[in-house]
Amino acid sequence: MRLPCRSGVVVALAVVLAVAVGMPLSGKRGTWYDPYLDAVEALEAGDAARAVDLLEAALSRRPESGYHRTYGTNYIHYTPHARLAFAWQMLGDCAKALRELERAEAAGELVDDPSLAPRGEVVRRACTPAPRPEVVAVDEGASRTPPSPPVPALDPARLERGVAAFLAGDLETADRIFSRTADDAADSAIAQSLLALVRFARWTAGGRRDDALIAEVRQAVGRARALDPLYSPPPALCPPELLALWDEGR
Amino acid sequence: MSPTRTSTSVLMLLMLLAAASAPPARALSDEEIFRDVPFNLLNPGARAMSLGGAFTSLADDSTAAQANPAGLVTLRRPELFFEVRASRLDQSAVLVEGPVDGEFFQGTVTAGAVSDPSARFSPTFISWVLPLRRVAFAFSRLESLDIRARTENSFALVGRQAIFDPVADGGRPDPIGFEDIDFALTADADISARIVQYNAAFAAELWSGFSVGVTAVFGMLDMDGRVDNLFVDNTALPGEPFAQPTLDYATRIDDDDSDFAWTVGLMWRPAEWISIGGTWRQGLDFTVEERVVQSGLGHVRATNLYGERFDLTLRTPDIAALGVSIRPSEPLTILVDVVRVEYSDLLEGFKAGLNRIVFPETEAAFTVDDGTEIHGGIEYVWLAGRTPVALRAGAWREADRRIRYAGTDPGLALVFPAGEAVTHYTGGIGVTVRQAIQIDLAVDVSDRSASFVASTIYRF
Numbered sequence A: 001m002r003l004p005c006r007s008g009v010v011v012a013l014a015v016v017l018a019v020a021v022g023m024p025l026s027g028k029r030g031t032w033y034d035p036y037l038d039a040v041e042a043l044e045a046g047d048a049a050r051a052v053d054l055l056e057a058a059l060s061r062r063p064e065s066g067y068h069r070t071y072g073t074n075y076i077h078y079t080p081h082a083r084l085a086f087a088w089q090m091l092g093d094c095a096k097a098l099r100e101l102e103r104a105e106a107a108g109e110l111v112d113d114p115s116l117a118p119r120g121e122v123v124r125r126a127c128t129p130a131p132r133p134e135v136v137a138v139d140e141g142a143s144r145t146p147p148s149p150p151v152p153a154l155d156p157a158r159l160e161r162g163v164a165a166f167l168a169g170d171l172e173t174a175d176r177i178f179s180r181t182a183d184d185a186a187d188s189a190i191a192q193s194l195l196a197l198v199r200f201a202r203w204t205a206g207g208r209r210d211d212a213l214i215a216e217v218r219q220a221v222g223r224a225r226a227l228d229p230l231y232s233p234p235p236a237l238c239p240p241e242l243l244a245l246w247d248e249g250r
Numbered sequence B: 001m002s003p004t005r006t007s008t009s010v011l012m013l014l015m016l017l018a019a020a021s022a023p024p025a026r027a028l029s030d031e032e033i034f035r036d037v038p039f040n041l042l043n044p045g046a047r048a049m050s051l052g053g054a055f056t057s058l059a060d061d062s063t064a065a066q067a068n069p070a071g072l073v074t075l076r077r078p079e080l081f082f083e084v085r086a087s088r089l090d091q092s093a094v095l096v097e098g099p100v101d102g103e104f105f106q107g108t109v110t111a112g113a114v115s116d117p118s119a120r121f122s123p124t125f126i127s128w129v130l131p132l133r134r135v136a137f138a139f140s141r142l143e144s145l146d147i148r149a150r151t152e153n154s155f156a157l158v159g160r161q162a163i164f165d166p167v168a169d170g171g172r173p174d175p176i177g178f179e180d181i182d183f184a185l186t187a188d189a190d191i192s193a194r195i196v197q198y199n200a201a202f203a204a205e206l207w208s209g210f211s212v213g214v215t216a217v218f219g220m221l222d223m224d225g226r227v228d229n230l231f232v233d234n235t236a237l238p239g240e241p242f243a244q245p246t247l248d249y250a251t252r253i254d255d256d257d258s259d260f261a262w263t264v265g266l267m268w269r270p271a272e273w274i275s276i277g278g279t280w281r282q283g284l285d286f287t288v289e290e291r292v293v294q295s296g297l298g299h300v301r302a303t304n305l306y307g308e309r310f311d312l313t314l315r316t317p318d319i320a321a322l323g324v325s326i327r328p329s330e331p332l333t334i335l336v337d338v339v340r341v342e343y344s345d346l347l348e349g350f351k352a353g354l355n356r357i358v359f360p361e362t363e364a365a366f367t368v369d370d371g372t373e374i375h376g377g378i379e380y381v382w383l384a385g386r387t388p389v390a391l392r393a394g395a396w397r398e399a400d401r402r403i404r405y406a407g408t409d410p411g412l413a414l415v416f417p418a419g420e421a422v423t424h425y426t427g428g429i430g431v432t433v434r435q436a437i438q439i440d441l442a443v444d445v446s447d448r449s450a451s452f453v454a455s456t457i458y459r460f
Helices: A007-022 A033-044 A048-061 A080-091 A094-106 A114-127 A156-167 A171-184 A189-205 A211-227 A240-248 B003-019 B046-050 B069-074 B299-306 B343-347 B410-415
Strands: A066-069 A075-078 B079-089 B092-101 B105-117 B120-132 B135-164 B175-207 B210-233 B246-271 B274-281 B285-292 B309-315 B319-329 B332-341 B371-384 B387-398 B422-433 B437-445 B449-459
Touching: A033 A048, A033 A075, A033 A080, A033 A240, A048 A080, A080 A094, A080 A114, A094 A114, A114 A240, A156 A171, A156 A189, A171 A189, A189 A211, A189 A240, A211 A240, B046 B387, B046 B422, B046 B437, B046 B449, B069 B120, B069 B135, B069 B175, B069 B210, B069 B246, B069 B274, B079 B135, B135 B210, B175 B246, B210 B285, B246 B299, B285 B299, B309 B343
Parallel strands: none
Antiparallel strands: A066 A075, B079 B120, B079 B449, B092 B105, B105 B135, B120 B135, B135 B175, B175 B210, B210 B246, B246 B274, B246 B285, B274 B319, B285 B309, B319 B332, B332 B371, B371 B387, B387 B422, B422 B437, B437 B449
16 A cells, blocks of 8 residues: 655645634625525525625626526526515614515515515515504494403513523523413513424424424414414524414415 | 477568458457556446546535545535446457468468457446535445456468478578478467545645545455467377477456555636636556466466466546636537546566467567547537437547557557547437436447446435
8 A cells, every 4th residue: 555645735735724723704606696695504504694785796796696506417496586585674674674675575486486475475565564453343242353452461571581591502491481471471472482483493493303393383383373363473483494384374 | 390390480571460460450469457447437327428527626516626636626415426337348350361472382371369358347437526605525336447357369270381301400490391281279268357436535625726635545456367378280180299288378357456655636717608627547556476386287387487377457547637618609619638648557566478479588678659539528508498408429539448469570560459449439418307316327338349428426
């Protein structure tokens, strides 16, 4: 056996590796699909600000939406405007979110990739001002709109501990706290949504292989929806997949 | 007549034959496999094969681990790649025959060679790629050589041969008469050789559109060989010596070896429609032990020349490749590779004189030229609904890699000529299902071989 000690080869490899290790990695690659796919990942991770930057970079290189070829023989649904709408909505800028949603619809993005339609509807509903309630004459004995179900009081200190654990990545503790909260306030859509949120995070962190966990997520979402059909969890806390799950049954 | 006298006569007569403007012939050798080793140097994968092997500048799937490791950073999702290959090298048969009317021999000399490689079917490339942002890792296994072949060389002399007085007046031998001769030499050989490479690759994107990659290669050779050199005197009466095939000398190989090597690659995409790639692939050095069987009329002489056991070196060629691919429109990609193959590496440790015709001339000169190969291909992808379907075609020119005699002996030059460059035509189709499973098929046909490759990629 010959040892790999040819000096020229070793020197060349050393140079290549030194350069590879020493060079700062580029933040943007030369193709349109690299920033776009990075943006999709950023959105899934909840980093809406970065997603906006990357989507705008992708749009500057490829303005037209559609089903486009990337590397190899791979094609992807290129829906930058819809993704931008999601990102702006997560950032709380409803005007930009609605503008991008309109562009997405004009470009046929939501038709091209129907899986985005529920999320688009969430954006529209979240960003469209609710109609003012009709004033009806009070008439003793007449039927009137039933009142919203009473929202049970939640323990703010406990919720604070749960959210802190969740944000710190201690999903086990957060799950324990939110489980107790959901048990104590079984009629609270917020408590159920928090339980769904933490279990979704555990499902994601565990590599998305735990079928029982995602089933529990669906159950918690279903309970929350049943308790308050008009309730939507805060978009800033929820990844798009969970929001889409939320919207599935509407 | 002794085998040694016979071989000397064969050499002499072949020289005469060469002078008599015999038709051009391919090599005649009992160790033919060592003079024309069919390495699998083409980039792996049905997609690359159908593009004429031109993949250095594209390398945008998991075969990049072998084709150009710098291309690994193109991938966005982990991939698992699997390839099976069926290949057939045509049986080659050569016959040289001619009359000789010389001072010492009048008659006919015939020399023939038959090589019959087995058709092969095996998984030749498996790869797994893990892309992580601007870096990527890949692990792969490649069969770069898998040959099983049987060769049989024969030499016959029929006619009248001079009988010499040991030393006549004046110090030179003079013929004192003629005798009828009819004898044959046969070299019967089986060769089985397999090289398996295990590769670990790393790639990094240094700046936008420019990446480098390096692959560490661990190669293993397993070789078995048998060569029996037999002698028959057809003029001998039944029961007399040499009336039946008689072993002159024989060699055996049953050994394995391993080696490390490197591949480095660069990839530059100055714009989305063009990509430039380059690789340098270091060859593997293997040394296996060959031994002279201790039986036969000539084994003592063979042992004295080479020893009872001696090393045989097989070095795979170093390869440098430069390629360009352009994508004038989204569905269309055009690729060209220029590949320099250092076939002269095969001569490292080359042992002359083992061949029955050359024996025992250990100083006989053999050579082979380095080759420049041109590979070109075109790919067109269209959408059948949401399913990409690719149609591909290509061609490549395989350089002559046959080791040839380079000395002044015209007889040996006739017996061991250069080979010929061969043009291969390739084609194939591919389909990508649900953005996750890619299936490709490819064929490669030439005048002397045919290969079929099916490969699949699963993207996680």
